[in-house]
Amino acid sequence: MRVFVRNETLAPGDTLLAQGLDLHSFEKLPSKVRSMALAAQASFHALRERPACLLSTHLHFFPAMRVMRGLSGVPYGGVLHGIEAWRIRSRMRLRGMQEADKLLAVSQFTRDHVVRESGVCPERISVFPNTFDAARFEPGPKPVHLLEKYGLRPDQPVLLTVSRLALSERYKGHWQVLIALKRILQQIPNAHYLVVGTGDELSHLRAGVRMLGLEKQVTFPGFVSTEDLPDHYRLCDAFVMPSTKEGFGIVFLEAAACGKPVIGGFLDGSYDALDGGRLGMLIDPHHPAGIADTILSVLQKTTGNALLNDPAALSAAVKERFGFESFKRQLIEEVRPLVEPEKKSTALISVPQRPPQSIPRAAAGRKPRIAVLTQLNSPYQVEFFNRVAAVGDCHLEVVYLTHRDKNRQWAAPDIAHSHIILSETPHLARNAIDSLLNADLAVFNYYTSRFAWRAIRARAAAGHPWVFWGERPGFLQLGATGTWFRWLALKPLHRHLAPIWGVGQFGIEGYRVEFGKKRSYHNMPYYSELGRFHLPRTTSPSGERTFVYSGSLSERKGSDVLARAFVQVAAEYPKARLVLVGSGPLETKVREILTPVEDRVEWCGFRPWEELPRFYAKGDIFCFPSRYDGWGLALVEALASGLPSIATDQTGAAIDLIAPGHNGWLVEAGHADSLAMVMRQALSLPAESFSAMQQAASNSVRMQGVEQGAINFIRTSCEVVSTWKSPL
Numbered sequence: 001m002r003v004f005v006r007n008e009t010l011a012p013g014d015t016l017l018a019q020g021l022d023l024h025s026f027e028k029l030p031s032k033v034r035s036m037a038l039a040a041q042a043s044f045h046a047l048r049e050r051p052a053c054l055l056s057t058h059l060h061f062f063p064a065m066r067v068m069r070g071l072s073g074v075p076y077g078g079v080l081h082g083i084e085a086w087r088i089r090s091r092m093r094l095r096g097m098q099e100a101d102k103l104l105a106v107s108q109f110t111r112d113h114v115v116r117e118s119g120v121c122p123e124r125i126s127v128f129p130n131t132f133d134a135a136r137f138e139p140g141p142k143p144v145h146l147l148e149k150y151g152l153r154p155d156q157p158v159l160l161t162v163s164r165l166a167l168s169e170r171y172k173g174h175w176q177v178l179i180a181l182k183r184i185l186q187q188i189p190n191a192h193y194l195v196v197g198t199g200d201e202l203s204h205l206r207a208g209v210r211m212l213g214l215e216k217q218v219t220f221p222g223f224v225s226t227e228d229l230p231d232h233y234r235l236c237d238a239f240v241m242p243s244t245k246e247g248f249g250i251v252f253l254e255a256a257a258c259g260k261p262v263i264g265g266f267l268d269g270s271y272d273a274l275d276g277g278r279l280g281m282l283i284d285p286h287h288p289a290g291i292a293d294t295i296l297s298v299l300q301k302t303t304g305n306a307l308l309n310d311p312a313a314l315s316a317a318v319k320e321r322f323g324f325e326s327f328k329r330q331l332i333e334e335v336r337p338l339v340e341p342e343k344k345s346t347a348l349i350s351v352p353q354r355p356p357q358s359i360p361r362a363a364a365g366r367k368p369r370i371a372v373l374t375q376l377n378s379p380y381q382v383e384f385f386n387r388v389a390a391v392g393d394c395h396l397e398v399v400y401l402t403h404r405d406k407n408r409q410w411a412a413p414d415i416a417h418s419h420i421i422l423s424e425t426p427h428l429a430r431n432a433i434d435s436l437l438n439a440d441l442a443v444f445n446y447y448t449s450r451f452a453w454r455a456i457r458a459r460a461a462a463g464h465p466w467v468f469w470g471e472r473p474g475f476l477q478l479g480a481t482g483t484w485f486r487w488l489a490l491k492p493l494h495r496h497l498a499p500i501w502g503v504g505q506f507g508i509e510g511y512r513v514e515f516g517k518k519r520s521y522h523n524m525p526y527y528s529e530l531g532r533f534h535l536p537r538t539t540s541p542s543g544e545r546t547f548v549y550s551g552s553l554s555e556r557k558g559s560d561v562l563a564r565a566f567v568q569v570a571a572e573y574p575k576a577r578l579v580l581v582g583s584g585p586l587e588t589k590v591r592e593i594l595t596p597v598e599d600r601v602e603w604c605g606f607r608p609w610e611e612l613p614r615f616y617a618k619g620d621i622f623c624f625p626s627r628y629d630g631w632g633l634a635l636v637e638a639l640a641s642g643l644p645s646i647a648t649d650q651t652g653a654a655i656d657l658i659a660p661g662h663n664g665w666l667v668e669a670g671h672a673d674s675l676a677m678v679m680r681q682a683l684s685l686p687a688e689s690f691s692a693m694q695q696a697a698s699n700s701v702r703m704q705g706v707e708q709g710a711i712n713f714i715r716t717s718c719e720v721v722s723t724w725k726s727p728l
Contacts, residue, residue: 002051004042006034039064047072053101053338059085062096069101075338077102079128082247082269086113087430094118102338104128106248107269126334129272131327132253134319136230139259139311143231150194150219152235157191157299160236160260162229162251165199167425173242173265173285174205175418178212179392180292185217187296193218196232200425204415211386211416233258238298241270242285249273256280256318259311261298263291279307279318286395287367368721369395370714371439373432373455375446377403377421379609380633382413384527384713387706389417393714397439399432401449413609422451433458441717442466443501447489460492465724468493469501469524471630472510472652486514499720503631504652522716525656526631527709530640530701532610535617544575545683548619548643550612550634551626553584558625558648558670560586563593565625565675570597573683581607581615616641620690621682626651627669639663639701644693646678657704663696 002022009025010017017023024041026034039061046054046068054065056078065076077100085105088094097103097118103125105111115122142154152158159181163172174195184191195205195218202220209218224232233239239255240263252262252273264270265285266277274280281303283294297303307314320326370388374381377400389396395418402423420432433455436442442459444466446452459466473486487494493515500515501524502508508521547566553559559580566578578597580590581604594601604615616622622638622645631652638645639657647654648669658664665678685693 002045002049004038006038035060043068046074050074053077053335055079055335059088059093059097062100063090063092066096066099075101075341077104077335077338079103080105080110080114080125082106082110083245085110085247086117088118100124102126102334104334106130107272109267109269109271110247127272128330128334129322129327130248130250130253131322131324132250132257134257134323137233137254137257137315138230139315140234142235146231146235150192150221150235152192153190157188157238158236159191159193159295160196160232160239160255161194161241162196162224162232162239162255163241165195165197165201165205167199167201167204167420167428168431169199170201170418171243171245173240173244173291174201175208175389175416176242176285176288176291176395177240178205178208178214178218178416179288179389180295181214181217182212182390183289183292183392184295184299188299191217191299194232194236195220196222196224196229198223204419207414208416211414212390229254230258233260236260238263238295240264240291240295242283242291243268243270244285246270246273252280253318253322257315259315261303261308261314263294263298273322275321277305279314279321281305281308284367286369287392288389288395289392290367292392367394368440368717369438370397370441370443370717371435372396372398372443373401373436373446373452374398375401375449377413377415377419379413380526380528382415383529384706384709385419386416387529387710388713391710391714394717397435399435399455401446401451437462437464440465440721443469443717445469453489456490456492460496460498465721467499467501467720469503470507470511471503472507473514483514501716504656506652506655507630523656524712524716525653525704525709526633527704527706528633528637528640530637530705533613533616533637533640534698535613535641544577545620546577546579546618547621547623547679548579548581548616548638549623549625550581550615550638551624553580553582553587553590555586556627557584557629558627559584559590560593561625561627561670561672561675562623563590564672565679566601567593567597568672568676569679569683570600572680576600576679576683578602579615579618580604581612612637613641616643619643621646621679622664623675623679624648624651624654625667625669625675629653636701636704639697640704642694642698644682644690644697646675646682657700659696659700663693663700 004024006026009027010023026038029037043064050072051074054068054074054076056062056065059078059080062078068074069076080103098120103120105114105125105127106129108127111125111127114120114125147154161174161177177193181193209215233255238261242265244265244267246268248269249264252264252270256262256279262274262280263283264274264280266282267285271282274282281294281298284290301309307317385396385398398417398419400419400421403421420428422429422432429451436455437458444456447456497519499520499522500511501522502511504525505523508523549562551557570576577600579602583606607615616638622643624632624635624645624647626632626648627650629651635645635647635651635653645658645664646667647658647664649666650669654666658666660666667674667678
């Protein structure tokens with residue numbers, strides 16, 4: 001056997017060399033030329049020696065072998081591992097795979113994908129599972145040096161995941177385990193989670209741990225050497241990796257060989273590695289609550305699978321099924337038809353079978369996988385989606401187009417859900433499209449970018465459930481030109497009766513005008529964590545009432561209208577005061593307008609999102625004079641703070657939440673005189689009536705917090721999936 005290896009070599013005393021293996025290593029060459037050098041030298045030997053067959057353990061070399069077969073007549077075959085066999089963009093590699101004499105897929109999952117998507121003849125693909133170095137992985141006690149290193153007690157339940165922490169491989173399921181851990185800690189408070197591995201996803205996972213408050217329960221050991229890996233398996237009480245796109249998963253075999261219960265997803269090659277559930281627990285990888293329940297059953301030894309509670313028996317079972325002797329026997333049978341064409345292989349696919357899988361959709365009783373496309377990872381968006389993910393009744397993935405808005409000074413918040421930020425990782429655009437195409441439901445919260453256009457059209461063409469979620473159309477793109485632009489950008493929404501989630505009734509009414517009444521509409525406003533606004537307000541001196549404004553000092557927000565109105569009111573009410581929180585392009589103009597009453601104006605400037613509650617607590621009445629606002633979360637937060645609020649008839653939240661004379665007032669947008677008149681009414685209210693309005697303001701937004709919003713989002717998503725009728 002002559003072997004060509006790109007990145008490794010054998011030590012001088014390796015037993016393989018003593019068995020006559022002729023090894024050609026290209027490890028010492030510059031990495032850029034290794035593949036070409038390997039292919040060239042392998043081709044030279046193939047033409048000169050005419051071997052019985054050619055085999056490759058990676059499909060990238062299939063094109064060269066296809067050429068060799070054409071020149072020499074030598075048959076070729078190779079191994080298909082996982083994701084690299086599903087996303088073949090090279091026509092030469094695809095042809096090389098399609099025309100191979102024999103293909104060995106490491107799992108039925110990989111085999112199904114290749115047959116379905118690449119048109120390969122099923123008879124030429126066998127399921128040929130991986131093996132592992134069984135001699136290195138044995139059951140044993142928890143290593144004392146690792147207990148000391150990580151500050152753990154011998155009786156402390158430990159969960160473990162070992163994988164690359166790559167943004168492109170976030171299908172490994174770390175986010176779902178973190179969310180599940182919150183539930184597990186309610187029953188097992190001292191449970192600990194070790195996440196072994198390195199990669200560009202690590203910083204995101206650390207931020208999620210901070211956001212979830214799990215810093216003391218999660219450890220990131222980083223890279224662990226091959227020599228130290230068996231001891232890390234022995235340290236854990238359960239190995240968990242709820243992947244959705246795993247080709248096979250050798251780590252499952254290694255953990256089970258160390259006698260540890262293994263938990264993996266039932267949608268991918270994990271099914272094969274766990275022998276259909278005989279060697280571990282198969283779970284829905286999209287359901288954090290279900291993952292938590294399964295982990296608890298493993299830790300509490302209530303799984304019903306006796307093998308998982310017997311380390312020695314489990315180790316023996318996995319070695320018998322996937323050890324080298326079993327691997328060798330099947331390999332001989334699979335390769336025999338290439339070496340001896342007159343003999344047919346008697347090898348059978350021994351992995352427990354299931355029907356070929358298509359793109360997974362939400363079945364009855366299964367929690368949905370939801371993918372969202374939105375513009376910006378603003379604190380409000382992140383806070384809401386963190387809560388949706390934390391509920392655990394769905395698997396959420398969010399694609400953010402950008403992490404920065406030049407008009408907003410927000411600091412980047414910690415994200416505690418699976419996500420991609422395309423402005424930071426543009427190379428993951430394909431992954432983002434895949435998430436939006438393969439989810440049970442795709443939610444589009446943005447449409448004015450090329451990526452959004454592409455994603456919306458691809459999802460609509462697939463005929464799978466999707467919705468559009470947005471504020472009232474027509475403000476940023478005005479008149480006939482704006483209508484034409486929206487028709488072009490949202491053409492799939494005109495052609496298909498996909499549901500629309502309007503941000504408030506204001507949004508729904510606007511969409512009904514442009515998209516008709518035949519489709520379903522649902523009120524899905526923006527939500528905020530309102531509990532933080534329930535602070536004691538600063539008591540104003542007798543006879544003094546303070547107006548508060550929070551937002552950008554811009555024309556759209558009407559800050560100039562407020563300034564002119566306050567100048568009028570201040571001339572009549574010497575004890576009226578104004579607090580302005582924010583900055584923006586109209587700041588100079590607003591300062592000029594307020595010059596006559598500058599002694600009664602407090603300028604607070606821009607304030608970080610988390611500081612806003614204490615500024616609302618400074619005031620008595622909130623003013624929100626927007627000329628237009630699709631929703632207006634600042635108004636909701638002010639009401640939660642117990643501030644009777646003055647807002648305009650062009651503000652979505654005001655239309656939904658303000659009951660004039662009960663918890664606030666509505667005024668005509670853009671009219672300083674109308675605003676001034678209502679401000680006078682607010683200043684003139686008797687203390688008893690004003691106190692009643694304060695209480696009414698707080699009560700009016702009880703259902704606008706993120707907890708209720710997450711429930712609304714998940715329930716409505718499930719309804720869309722369950723009632724969807726494909727328009728194709």
